[in-house]
Every structure is written in structure tokens, then in C-alpha cells.
Amino acid sequence: xxxVLIAVAAALAIGISAVATAWVQSRIGSAGxxxxxxxxxxxxxxxxxxxxxxxxxxLGFVVAVLILxxx
Amino acid sequence: xxxxxxxxxxxxxxxxxPEALELLQRDGALELRAPHEDGSRAPxxxxxxxxxxxxxxxxxxxxxxxxxxxxxxxxxxxxxxLPPTSDPGxxxxxxxxxxxxxxLEARRADLVEEGDATARFARIVTALAPLHHDVDPALLxxxxxxxLRNDPAALALLQAEVRRIAGRDCSVESRPLDGEHTGVLVVxxxxxxxxxxxLLFERxxxxxxxxxxxAGKSLFEVLLHVASRTREIPEExxxxxxxxxxxxSRWAPALADVAAAARAALARAEASSRCGETRFAFLVSGxxxxxxxxxxxxxxxxxxxxxxxxxxxxxxxxEYGEVPVVLRNGPALRPFxxxxxxxxxxxxxxxxxxxxxxxxxxxxxxxxxxDVVFGLLGAGVALAARARRWGGxxxxxxxxxxxxxxxxxxxxxxxxxxxxxxxxxxxxxxPVLLDRRRAFMTFLGLALAVGGVHLGIGFxxxxxxxxxxxxxxxxxxxxxxxxxxxxxxxxxxxxLGLLPRAVLAPALAAGATFLAAALASEGPMAALHLVLGLGxxxxxxxxxxxxxxxxxxxxxxxxxxxxxxxxxxGLLVGVLLHAVNFTLGLISPxxxxxxxxxxxxxxxFYEEGGAPWRPFALNP
Numbered sequence: 158x159x160x161v162l163i164a165v166a167a168a169l170a171i172g173i174s175a176v177a178t179a180w181v182q183s184r185i186g187s188a189g190x191x192x193x194x195x196x197x198x199x200x201x202x203x204x205x206x207x208x209x210x211x212x213x214x215x216l217g218f219v220v221a222v223l224i225l226x227x228x
Numbered sequence: 229x230x231x232x233x234x235x236x237x238x239x240x241x242x243x244x245x246p247e248a249l250e251l252l253q254r255d256g257a258l259e260l261r262a263p264h265e266d267g268s269r270a271p272x273x274x275x276x277x278x279x280x281x282x283x284x285x286x287x288x289x290x291x292x293x294x295x296x297x298x299x300x301x302x303x304x305x306x307x308x309x310l311p312p313t314s315d316p317g318x319x320x321x322x323x324x325x326x327x328x329x330x331x332l333e334a335r336r337a338d339l340v341e342e343g344d345a346t347a348r349f350a351r352i353v354t355a356l357a358p359l360h361h362d363v364d365p366a367l368l369x370x371x372x373x374x375x376l377r378n379d380p381a382a383l384a385l386l387q388a389e390v391r392r393i394a395g396r397d398c399s400v401e402s403r404p405l406d407g408e409h410t411g412v413l414v415v416x417x418x419x420x421x422x423x424x425x426x427l428l429f430e431r432x433x434x435x436x437x438x439x440x441x442x443a444g445k446s447l448f449e450v451l452l453h454v455a456s457r458t459r460e461i462p463e464e465x466x467x468x469x470x471x472x473x474x475x476x477s478r479w480a481p482a483l484a485d486v487a488a489a490a491r492a493a494l495a496r497a498e499a500s501s502r503c504g505e506t507r508f509a510f511l512v513s514g515x516x517x518x519x520x521x522x523x524x525x526x527x528x529x530x531x532x533x534x535x536x537x538x539x540x541x542x543x544x545x546x547e548y549g550e551v552p553v554v555l556r557n558g559p560a561l562r563p564f565x566x567x568x569x570x571x572x573x574x575x576x577x578x579x580x581x582x583x584x585x586x587x588x589x590x591x592x593x594x595x596x597x598x599d600v601v602f603g604l605l606g607a608g609v610a611l612a613a614r615a616r617r618w619g620g621x622x623x624x625x626x627x628x629x630x631x632x633x634x635x636x637x638x639x640x641x642x643x644x645x646x647x648x649x650x651x652x653x654x655x656x657x658x659p660v661l662l663d664r665r666r667a668f669m670t671f672l673g674l675a676l677a678v679g680g681v682h683l684g685i686g687f688x689x690x691x692x693x694x695x696x697x698x699x700x701x702x703x704x705x706x707x708x709x710x711x712x713x714x715x716x717x718x719x720x721x722x723x724l725g726l727l728p729r730a731v732l733a734p735a736l737a738a739g740a741t742f743l744a745a746a747l748a749s750e751g752p753m754a755a756l757h758l759v760l761g762l763g764x765x766x767x768x769x770x771x772x773x774x775x776x777x778x779x780x781x782x783x784x785x786x787x788x789x790x791x792x793x794x795x796x797x798g799l800l801v802g803v804l805l806h807a808v809n810f811t812l813g814l815i816s817p818x819x820x821x822x823x824x825x826x827x828x829x830x831x832x833f834y835e836e837g838g839a840p841w842r843p844f845a846l847n848p
Contacts, residue, residue, distance in 0.1 A: 201570025201571065202571075204819065205570065205822065205827065208819050208820065208822075208823040208827075209827060211770065212766075212767050212770070216766065218773045219672065219769045219772070222668050222672075226668055226669065
């Protein structure tokens with residue numbers, strides 16, 4: 158039972174943060190596509206902005222690893 | 229590094245301004261700036277088009293238009309010359325050339341049109357041969373060629389309409405031209421010709437219009453003429469082309485010279501509006517790289533002697549925002565300037581981060597990809613791209629960056645003992661630094677330590693930048709934050725037992741002191757910046773996360789290759805998964821490493837706002 162709970166906890170840690178990242182990236186992506194259509198020179202800025210919310214899922218992943226390894 | 233620039237002022241008698249601008253344009257090093265109107269400098273000349281500027285623009289446009297209309301020159305006769313742009317005789321000469329070219333183009337277009345019509349008509353006539361008609365020659369029969377879609381009803385309707393117009397004195401012959409079209413030859417008395425043409429126009433019938441030379445000729449004469457013109461037209465077109473090429477070889481060089489001279493004169497006229505002038509003197513000012521000054525000084529001395537003074541000096545700190553920026557790095561570092569292209573240029577007087585990008589970008593890439601096979605594969609592709617010169621200059625730079633990243637991946641692959649995941653172990657490859665597949669926490673610690681060092685360097689650069697800019701308070705705040713983070717790191721290591729526990733208390737005390745110093749020099753925002761700094765360090769955990777994902781995908785590929793049956797399918801799926809892993813391994817670390825630099829590292833010291841150097845030159 159403990160193993161199941163640990164697995165569920167790790168899955169929630171990575172799953173919820175992944176959904177959050179995906180939602181934020183969808184908003185940034187659509188706004189970025191609009192901005193790119195008008196100003197192609199902001200391409201680099203948009204790529205970097207799109208990568209910013211990745212921190213959420215990265216931290217979720219680290220937490221999941223900590224849960225699974227008992228760290 | 230950011231190339232040192234100089235503020236340069238050229239001062240001399242007003243009459244010499246055009247010559248001075250010509251000299252500067254040839255030298256091509258000075259970016260012009262309008263003198264300030266603060267009373268201490270010469271007043272700026274009233275802006276607006278000078279008499280002759282519109283004329284120069286017109287000359288340039290007309291010469292360029294003529295050049296674009298001329299075919300490629302293939303040597304030939306001696307090149308002609310045109311008067312200089314200041315000569316009033318130039319415009320009439322250009323007009324004459326335009327007229328000559330227009331006549332030749334019109335002649336060629338007529339020939340092509342006639343050739344098309346003749347070919348179409350000949351096609352119909354050939355299909356309907358032998359030709360005969362029942363129209364009385366005394367009625368001066370007129371021939372109309374038509375192309376209709378295969379439709380018997382339409383043909384019957386046409387016959388009925390022609391008979392309605394011409395009565396019995398007409399002939400309508402038709403034969404299929406191809407699977408879809410039918411050629412029709414209608415012969416009517418000349419008196420009915422106009423009515424027939426009107427009818428065909430109204431019904432939208434595609435009539436093969438013959439040139440006016442065919443008008444009024446008998447059918448036999450038309451046939452003879454068609455045969456003769458079919459032979460002659462290509463020769464005449466070739467002659468017209470030859471004449472155009474001759475015109476191009478004679479006039480293209482002169483036209484190119486005139487266009488370039490007019491553009492240069494126009495640029496000088498426009499530049500003169502950015503110069504200061506009084507009744508007797510002119511002042512040209514701007515910025516140029518310090519290394520180009522000796523050449524300009526020598527050229528000015530040779531041309532003007534002591535009549536024009538060249539005043540130079542380093543730009544004042546207050547005007548750093550206006551100074552153009554030129555990045556200059558060694559051949560090994562220069563390609564990494566490409567990675568800076570996604571961010572605005574650094575401000576003059578600040579720090580060029582290219583050397584740090586060249587060091588840390590491949591390091592982060594290698595830390596994530598870390599595989600001997602992928603490293604060798606990437607290096608091979610990069611070397612091939614360089615050898616084959618893919619993508620020109622930009623491609624060469626990208627290949628250089630890719631080579632550095634691949635070598636870093638190879639190095640870390642050796643340190644982690646990975647070659648396509650655990651396959652390296654079968655080849656005798658042992659982890660030297662750590663085993664990423666098992667030592668998750670050590671790998672996380674390594675990623676955070678690398679991040680801490682990276683951000684520490686960022687803080688140090690920030691302190692140096694603030695000191696350079698004369699912002700001592702800001703430098704103090706940044707130094708306090710850096711020392712505070714170092715104290716926190718020491719305390720954390722002490723608490724984890726990685727440093728002697730005795731370090732913990734002094735580290736906490738030092739941290740509190742530095743926090744107070746940061747708060748005192750920067751205010752309450754310093755506390756927020758410290759929290760953000762800790763968040764920035766944690767952000768480097770992505771290096772561990774992406775690296776772990778890469779090695780786990782390699783493990784899955786190996787597992788499938790070893791267990792799936794039949795073995796060939798397992799091997800195929802395994803290879804495909806490794807290929808996917810390699811592709812992801814190229815994209816993910818590239819973006820993550822870039823983001824770590826742009827968002828975390830640059831935030832500590834980078835001052836954007838530099839403008840690229842755009843010198844006043846003949847070919848800007």
C-alpha cells in the first residue's frame with residue numbers, strides 16, 4: 158500500500174506541474190505566435206519566454222524523484 | 229570584448245564640408261551623429277531636402293531601372309561612358325537610352341506576339357489542310373482562325389451564325405487539334421468580316437488574331453506569309469536579343485557607375501543634414517572604433533593638411549547609451565556571438581558575455597547529453613558541415629558551436645561511462661565521475677553546484693559592471709548578495725555533513741551580516757532578490773532532469789532491443805528510439821542551456837541597449 162501511495166504522490170508531483178507548464182506554455186505560445194506575425198525579430202525572445210515555465214515541471218520532476226528515492 | 233570606440237569631431241571651413249563627407253564616406257569608419265544643440269556645440273543645419281537631392285534620387289532610380297531591364301552583358305564592344313551625376317547632360321542621355329531600350333523591347337514583344345499568333349494559326353491551317361473554300365475570290369475572302377473545345381453543338385451553332393451573317397458566301401472547316409480542342413477556319417467575304425469578329429467577341433470565342441500584315445490578303449497569300457514568317461520571326465527575335473545584349477555590354481558598366489555615384493552623393497547629401505554648420509565652419513561628429521582612427525587621421529591630413537581639425541576622445545560615461553557597439557572576439561569565440569543574436573546587444577561600457585557563453589554553453593550541453601556515441605555522432609556531423617560549408621558563414625558558426633557541444637557530450641559520456649546508455653559498460657566503459665542511472669541525488673547536486681558557480685560568476689561580473697559604471701552602492705549590494713548566497717551554500721553543505729559541522733554557525737552569522745548589508749544598500753527589494761537567486765540556482769536542476777530523461781530513454785531503447793522478439797524488430801525499434809533520443813538530445817539541451825544563460829545568468833550583470841555600428845560608407 159505504501160508503494161502505491163508513493164507512486165501516486167510522485168505521479169501527482171510530476172503530473173500537476175506538467176499540466177501547469179503545458180497550460181502556461183499554451184498561453185505564451187499563442188501570444189508569441191501573434192507577436193511573431195507582426196514582429197519576426199522577437200523570435201529569440203519568444204523561444205526563451207516559452208522555455209521559462211519549464212521550471213515548474215522540472216521542479217515537479219525533482220520532487221517526484223525525491224519521493225521515489227526517499228531522498 | 230566590446231571594441232573601444234572614440235568620439236570624433238571633424239571641424240573645418242564650411243566650403244570643405246562636401247569634401248570632408250566624401251573622405252569620411254570613402255574611409256567608411258565613422259557613424260555620424262548630429263551635434264547636440266546645447267549651446268556648447270555648433271548648431272545643427274536645418275534639415276530638409278537640398279536642391280538637387282530629388283534629382284539625384286531620380287538619376288539613381290532611372291539608372292537602376294535601366295540596369296534591371298537590360299539583359300546580362302556578355303562582353304562585346306567597348307563600354308560607353310556617361311556624364312557625371314552633376315552634369316546637366318546626364319538626364320537627356322538617360323532619356324535617350326530609355327527611348328532606345330523601350331523601342332527595342334517593344335519590337336521584341338511585337339515579334340514574340342506575332343510568332344505566337346502565327347504558330348497557332350499555322351497549327352490550325354496544318355490540321356485543316358488541304359484548304360479549300362467556296363467563297364468567290366471577287367468578294368475578297370477573309371480568313372478567321374478559331375480554337376474551340378470539342379463540342380458538336382457549339383460548332384453547329386457557329387455554322388448557323390456564320391451563315392446568318394454571310395449567307396451562302398462562307399466556308400466553315402473544322403478538324404480536331406488534340407483530344408480537347410477543335411481548330412476551325414472560317415472564310416467570309418471581307419464585307420462580313422467585322423460582323424463576324426463582333427459575334428466571336430460577344431460569344432467569348434478564342435479567335436487566333438493575325439497581325440495586321442495579314443489583313444486583306446487572300447488565303448493563298450496568307451499561307452505563303454505564314455510559312456515565310458515562321459522562318460523569319462525566330463531570326464528577327466535573335467537579332468533583337470543580340471541588339472539588347474550589345475546595348476547591355478556597352479551601357480551596363482556606365483549605368484552601374486552612375487547609379488552608385490548617385491546613391492553615394494545622395495547619402496552625402498542626407499548626411500550633411502546631420503552635420504553642424506555656421507556661416508564659416510562645419511562640424512561633423514560621430515563615433516568610430518579607436519583602431520580605425522590612425523587611417524582616418526592620415527587620410528584627413530593628406531587631403532586637407534591643417535585646414536581641417538580632427539578632435540577625438542573617449543566617449544563620456546553619460547553618452548554610453550548612444551555609442552554604437554562592435555563585438556570583437558577571437559576566432560574560437562566569435563561563433564558564439566551567434567547565440568547572443570537572440571538578445572539585444574550589450575550596452576557600450578558593459579561586459580560582453582561571449583567568452584562565458586563559449587565556456588558554459590557546451591558544458592551544460594555535455595552535462596545533459598553526456599554520451600560517447602552521441603558525442604562522436606554530433607562531432608562527425610559538425611565536421612562534415614564545416615567541410616562542406618553548409619549554410620555559408622552562419623552555418624560555419626553553427627557547426628563550430630555544435631562541434632564544441634559534441635566534444636563536451638563526448639567528454640561527459642566518458643565521465644558518466646555512457647555510450648548509448650548502459651551499452652558502454654559492455655565495451656568496458658566505467659563511470660569516472662558518477663553513474664547517472666543510479667546516483668540521482670549526486671547528479672542533482674552536481675547540476676545545482678554548476679548552477680551555483682555559474683550564478684556566482686554572474687554576480688561577480690555584475691559587481692565589476694557596477695564598479696565600471698561608477699555605481700558603488702549597487703556594486704556593494706551585489707557583492708553582499710553574492711557573499712550571502714555563498715554563506716547559505718556553506719551553511720547548507722555544513723548541515724548536510726559535506727563540510728565540517730563547525731562551519732554551520734559562522735556561515736549563518738556571516739549570511740545574516742551580508743543580508744543586513746544588502747538590505748542597507750539596496751532596500752527591502754534585496755531580500756526578494758535573494759529569494760529569486762535561490763530560485764535561480766534551483767532552476768539548474770533542469771540539467772539533471774533532462775540528462776536523466778536522456779539516459780532513461782536510452783535504457784528503454786536498449787531494453788526493447790534486447791527483449792522484443794523477433795530480434796530484428798527489437799533491434800529496429802531500439803535503433804529508432806536511440807535516433808529519437810539523439811534528436812531530442814540536440815534540441816532540449818540547446819534551448820535549456822540558452823534559457824539558463826538568458827534568464828538566470830544575464831540577469832545578474834547583462835546591460836542591454838547597445839546599437840550596432842552603422843558607419844557612413846560607400847557600401848553600408
